[in-house]
Structure formats: C-alpha cells, structure tokens
Amino acid sequence: MTTISHEYKRVFVWEVPVRIFHWVNFLALFALIATGILIGNPPALMSGAEATNQYWFGINRFIHFAAGYIFTLNLVYRVFWSFMGNKYANWKVFFPFSKKRRKNMGHVLKSDILLQNPKNSDFSNISVGHNAVASFSYLVFFILVLAQIATGFALYADNATWWFPKLFAWVVPLFGGDALVRLVHHILMWFVIIFSIVHVYLVFYHDWLEGRGEVSSMFGGFKFVRKERVDTKKDLND
Amino acid sequence: MSISKKKPDTYYESIIKNGFSRRDFMKFTAFMAAYLGYETSAIGQISEALKTTPRLPIIWEHYQECTCCSESFIRTDHPIVADIILDKVSLDYTLTLMAASGHQAEAAKKATMEKYKGEYILCVEGSVPMGEDGIYCCVAGKTALQQLQEAAAGAKAIIAWGSCASSGCVQSAKPNPTNATPIHKIITDKPIIRVPGCPPIGEVMAGVIVHVIAFGKLPELDRQGRPKAFYAKRVHDSCYRRPYFDAGLFVEEFDDEAAKKGHCLYKVGCKGPVTYNSCGSIKWNNGVSYPIQSGHGCFGCSEDNFWDNGPIYERLTNVPGFGIEANADKVGMVAAGVVAGAAAGHAIASTMSKRKEHKERVDSGKDVEKQVD
Known part of the structure; x- marks a missing residue:
C-alpha cells in the first residue's frame, strides 16, 4: 500500500457543445492557416499545366472562405453557449475579474509557467475547468480572431453579395486600403499559430504532470479531481 | 475669357x-x-x-x-x-x-x-x-x-x-x-x-x-x-489574367516561361488584388493596354500611401520595425520557432523542477499497478 492515498473523483467538465466547438474550431483554423499560407505564397506546383484544366488556387481560396464562415459561425455558437452551458463554459470564466481568479492566475504563473514548487499545497489551487491563465489566454485569442474575422471579411466584402461580409466593409477605410488590411490579417495569423503551439504544449504538460485526463477531457468531457479538492467546495467559478 | x-x-x-x-x-x-x-x-x-x-x-x-x-x-x-x-x-x-x-x-x-x-x-x-x-x-x-x-x-x-x-x-x-x-x-x-x-x-x-x-x-x-x-472593383477582379490566378499559374520571374505565356503576376508583386481602379476594364491610351497587359504588375497607384506599401516586386509586404528584408512570414516563422523552442525548454525544465511531484504520482500509480493481479 502506498503512503499517499490519491483518491480522485470524476467531474463532467466539457459538455458536448463545448467539445464540438473545440474540434470544429481546430479543423477550421487548420484549414484557414493551411490555405491562408498558400494564398500568401502559392507554390509553383502546376507551372507547366494549361489554365483550362486547372482551378486549384480558386478551390484553395474557396476552402479558405468556407472555413472562415464555419469558423465565424462556430465562434458565434460558442458565445451563445457561454450563456447556456455549465459553469466551466460560462462567459465569466474568461475574465480575470474576481479575486479568486487573480489568485489562481498568480498560482498558475508561479507553479506551471515559472515551474516553482510551492511549499504548502493548497487544494483550492487545483482548477477543474480552465485555469485562470488558460481562460484569460482564450479571451486574448477571442479578441485576436475577432480581428481576423473583421480583416478577413473586409477583404472579402467587395466581391460578396450577402450582407454579412459587408458588415465589415468599414475596416478597409479604417486602415486606409486593402494592402494594410491584408498585412494585418497575415501577421495575426502568425499569432494564431503561436497561440496554438503554446496551447497544445501546455495541455500536454498538464496531462503529463497531473495525470488528470487533460488531453482526453476534450474527447470525453471528464476530468479527474482530487477528492480533497472537491471537498474544499471552493470552485473558481462559484 | x-x-x-x-x-x-x-x-x-x-x-x-x-x-x-x-x-x-x-x-x-x-x-x-x-x-x-x-x-x-x-x-x-x-x-x-x-x-x-x-x-x-x-x-x-x-x-x-x-x-x-x-x-x-x-x-x-x-x-x-x-x-x-x-x-x-x-x-x-x-x-x-x-x-x-x-x-x-x-x-x-x-x-x-x-x-x-x-x-x-x-x-x-x-x-x-x-x-x-x-x-x-x-x-x-x-x-x-x-x-x-x-x-x-x-x-x-x-x-x-x-x-x-x-x-x-x-x-x-x-x-x-x-x-x-x-x-x-x-x-x-x-x-x-x-x-x-x-x-x-x-x-x-x-x-x-x-x-x-x-x-x-x-x-x-x-x-x-x-x-x-470607377473604384468599386479591384484591378484583380477585372483582370484578363485572372483565370491564371485561379488556375494557380504564376510568373516566378519576369523572364521565365510563365511570363512569356502571360500568366498571373501575383508572385512578382502585382498589387492588383489590393488596388481599386478601372484599369482592367477601361484600360489606357484609347483602351490599348494597361500595366498588367504589358507584362508588369499593377503598381497600386490609386491606393493610399502606395509608395510606402512595401516592395513593388514582392508579394509580401515588409513588416514595419523589422528591417528591410523581413516580411511577415520570415518574422512569423522566427517567432513561432522561438516559442516552440521556449516550449521545449519549458518541457525540459519541468522534468527537473517537477521531478519530485511527478515521481510521487508515478510511484503511487505503480503501487496501484502492483495491486492489480
């Protein structure tokens, strides 16, 4: 028998809509980045071919626009769910306004980012849903992709007949021209890529260190939490 | 008068x-x-x-x-x-x-x-x-x-x-x-x-x-x-070379085979995709030609600050504050590389710093493993 008894309870954290959002978001972003890089710098794949028989760049752009629509609608759906879902999906999670969240932020920065080992472990520091740093990073990500949506649809608006892309037509005069809008759209893509690298790495890190099902939670929805943590009844989101 | x-x-x-x-x-x-x-x-x-x-x-x-x-x-x-x-x-x-x-x-x-x-x-x-x-x-x-x-x-x-x-x-x-x-x-x-x-x-x-x-x-x-x-459409959207763009057929250099065939000038810096003008439809000099038809990319001359909108013969605009040769992709790749490196560094550091905590969990897991059969 071990000296330390680790008793875990299974918590249902990510509801089905949250998980669907996450994977649609991933697929859309993957498609957007892949096609976006090709649009920015198309490779000379078909240089010998006849134009009549080719349309790959048009299809590539179509995928980019379609994925952009899916990405945007998916985000709208997630915002809607932040008012409907459980407390881990709630919009309040993403704003570090409460004292508890700021304390948790300090803890995560110290323990997980700067890799310090706090002497007295406080069970209330264990986060069940997003930790405070992660949820704040999703707020930053949200603002980042709003800018991507605005600049993307602004570039698209002139050839669109639907009113939705035209909602963003004001962005071009704001920047003074398409050239700068395009550059901003391109640079922000790299921020999305960097976000993704950090996000995936930290998920792996938490799963490796804590063994609480961080990775699998986005498939099955469950996380495992120490019994003591559940007993403290001090949830970040309460 | x-x-x-x-x-x-x-x-x-x-x-x-x-x-x-x-x-x-x-x-x-x-x-x-x-x-x-x-x-x-x-x-x-x-x-x-x-x-x-x-x-x-x-x-x-x-x-x-x-x-x-x-x-x-x-x-x-x-x-x-x-x-x-x-x-x-x-x-x-x-x-x-x-x-x-x-x-x-x-x-x-x-x-x-x-x-x-x-x-x-x-x-x-x-x-x-x-x-x-x-x-x-x-x-x-x-x-x-x-x-x-x-x-x-x-x-x-x-x-x-x-x-x-x-x-x-x-x-x-x-x-x-x-x-x-x-x-x-x-x-x-x-x-x-x-x-x-x-x-x-x-x-x-x-x-x-x-x-x-x-x-x-x-x-x-x-x-x-x-x-x-006259300014509602991009030059790109009324360009007679547009089918080459959609087909993904691009001029790589000004004297290459694609340039002779009249393929799209997108990759040699044509500013048509970001320029609003009627050159593609009305053209110049009694409708004889316009820059793209003459084999040169659009300059973007009807766009605001077009002289400061980056290099004329390159697709990607320079990123302000990162030197002359740094375009968005170069800066982005370096930044992503630095972040990936930092993540790798963090991973290595965490195996050391969190050694005790991780070992404790592995050990308790092994104990449980022994109890099974």
Whole structure:
C-alpha cells in the first residue's frame, strides 16, 4: 500500500457543445492557416499545366472562405453557449475579474509557467475547468480572431453579395486600403499559430504532470479531481 | 475669357461651334453613359443636360504635382472629351493650359471666383505642403495652402485629381519632408470627390466631370470618397489574367516561361488584388493596354500611401520595425520557432523542477499497478 492515498473523483467538465466547438474550431483554423499560407505564397506546383484544366488556387481560396464562415459561425455558437452551458463554459470564466481568479492566475504563473514548487499545497489551487491563465489566454485569442474575422471579411466584402461580409466593409477605410488590411490579417495569423503551439504544449504538460485526463477531457468531457479538492467546495467559478 | 461673356454657351452649342456633328455628340454621350455604368435611358438625360446646361466654370489648381493628371486627361479616347473639358468647359484658370499668364491669369481666376461664387468646381491637381508654413510650393506669391483656401471658399465642390490631391502620392512618402497633405485633410466643409491614380484614367476624369454637368450633383461615392462607378472593383477582379490566378499559374520571374505565356503576376508583386481602379476594364491610351497587359504588375497607384506599401516586386509586404528584408512570414516563422523552442525548454525544465511531484504520482500509480493481479 502506498503512503499517499490519491483518491480522485470524476467531474463532467466539457459538455458536448463545448467539445464540438473545440474540434470544429481546430479543423477550421487548420484549414484557414493551411490555405491562408498558400494564398500568401502559392507554390509553383502546376507551372507547366494549361489554365483550362486547372482551378486549384480558386478551390484553395474557396476552402479558405468556407472555413472562415464555419469558423465565424462556430465562434458565434460558442458565445451563445457561454450563456447556456455549465459553469466551466460560462462567459465569466474568461475574465480575470474576481479575486479568486487573480489568485489562481498568480498560482498558475508561479507553479506551471515559472515551474516553482510551492511549499504548502493548497487544494483550492487545483482548477477543474480552465485555469485562470488558460481562460484569460482564450479571451486574448477571442479578441485576436475577432480581428481576423473583421480583416478577413473586409477583404472579402467587395466581391460578396450577402450582407454579412459587408458588415465589415468599414475596416478597409479604417486602415486606409486593402494592402494594410491584408498585412494585418497575415501577421495575426502568425499569432494564431503561436497561440496554438503554446496551447497544445501546455495541455500536454498538464496531462503529463497531473495525470488528470487533460488531453482526453476534450474527447470525453471528464476530468479527474482530487477528492480533497472537491471537498474544499471552493470552485473558481462559484 | 469666357467669364466676360454675358451668357455662356451650353456644352452642345460649343461642341457644334467647334465643328463636331450632332452624331459625334450623341456618340460621346452614349460613350459617357456607358463608362458611368448607366442604362441606355441615361443617354438621353445626359445629352439633354449637355444641351441645356450652361458651361460649368472650373478653376483648376496645380500644386505639388507632375501634371500627369492633365496629360492623362487630354488623352481621353474620344476627342470631344478633351475638347469639351479643356476648350469648351469654361476652364477659367489652369496654369498649364490657359493662354493668359502672370497678373492676367490671376485676375481671371479672381473674377471667376467672385462672379460664380458657390457655383464653380474647383479641381485640384497636387498635394499641399504644410511644412514651414507651406513655402515649398508658392504660386503667384501665395502658398499653395492660401491659394487652396481662397479657391475652396466659394467652390460648389472640389475634385481632387490624382493620388497627390487625394492621398499625397510620392511627395508624402516617408519621411514626407514638405509635409505634403491631401486636400480632404485641409478642406473639410466642401464635398470632395477623390479621383486617385497616378495619373487617374482620362476617361474616369471625363466621366466624373460629365456626371457633375449632366446630373448637377456629385457621382455616388464610396466610403473613401471615390466615385463608385470607377473604384468599386479591384484591378484583380477585372483582370484578363485572372483565370491564371485561379488556375494557380504564376510568373516566378519576369523572364521565365510563365511570363512569356502571360500568366498571373501575383508572385512578382502585382498589387492588383489590393488596388481599386478601372484599369482592367477601361484600360489606357484609347483602351490599348494597361500595366498588367504589358507584362508588369499593377503598381497600386490609386491606393493610399502606395509608395510606402512595401516592395513593388514582392508579394509580401515588409513588416514595419523589422528591417528591410523581413516580411511577415520570415518574422512569423522566427517567432513561432522561438516559442516552440521556449516550449521545449519549458518541457525540459519541468522534468527537473517537477521531478519530485511527478515521481510521487508515478510511484503511487505503480503501487496501484502492483495491486492489480
């Protein structure tokens, strides 16, 4: 028998809509980045071919626009769910306004980012849903992709007949021209890529260190939490 | 000088007096209606307006510019266009083309400004230097700024010809030593039509003036003050090489096989995809050609600050603050690499720093493993 008894309870954290959002978001972003890089710098794949028989760049752009629509609608759906879902999906999670969240932020920065080992472990520091740093990073990500949506649809608006892309037509005069809008759209893509690298790495890190099902939670929805943590009844989101 | 006449001729009268036939006149109106994007019923409206409207007094100012706008204008592809505007619109003041000079010219301008107060159209070619109290550009002993403010005060509307007047063009490129300023940033209380381009297409210029004459009001403008009829579409979207773009067939270098075949110039820096103009449909020099058709990418000359919008022959714009050769992808790849490296460093550091905590969990897991069978 071990000296330390680790008793875990299974918590249902990510509801089905949250998980669907996450994977649609991933697929859309993957498609957007892949096609976006090709649009920015198309490779000379078909240089010998006849134009009549080719349309790959048009299809590539179509995928980019379609994925952009899916990405945007998916985000709208997630915002809607932040008012409907459980407390881990709630919009309040993403704003570090409460004292508890700021304390948790300090803890995560110290323990997980700067890799310090706090002497007295406080069970209330264990986060069940997003930790405070992660949820704040999703707020930053949200603002980042709003800018991507605005600049993307602004570039698209002139050839669109639907009113939705035209909602963003004001962005071009704001920047003074398409050239700068395009550059901003391109640079922000790299921020999305960097976000993704950090996000995936930290998920792996938490799963490796804590063994609480961080990775699998986005498939099955469950996380495992120490019994003591559940007993403290001090949830970040309460 | 036309201002000395009691009752100025209508456009039609002056065109006929000038030796054109009515047939020529009707061709011209049909031509203009087509350029402006109107249906055929507008032809009658335009010709009627030109028959009954007295000629519009115009003051045409030249400030910091190269006169390429005027040059483009007098090369419009229908002779009446040039004639109507330059010979027959009562162009009461234009430094380059008027017969009078010196005090006579200035007197003519002053007379027009007084006689047609609130009626004349002020056309401005060139930007206005605002630095050093505007001494970089003086006409008749006054700075361009003073000239502009005086002329604008009684104008019905202002047409900012070309990129100089509508966005500053080359003289406002960084570091903009004379603080060259476009017209709409100086005059804010008058309707201003921006007609950018370096130069604008002659037919576009004629179309704008004909619209003002024929309908008595400004053409419909977009959010940036440009006539929608001519600046609503990107050069890219009306480009005859567009099928090559969609097929993914690109010129890699200017002398390669693809360039000879006339493939898309996207990768050699064509600014067509970010430039709003009518070059792809109206073209230049009597519809003969336009830059892309001649094998050179679009320069983006009708876009704001096009001189500062990055290298001409490269697709990607330089990222400000990262040196001359750093484009968005290079900076992004380095940044992503640094972040990935930092993550790897963090992973290695965490195996050391969190050694105890991790070992504890692994050990307790192994204990449980032993209990199973």
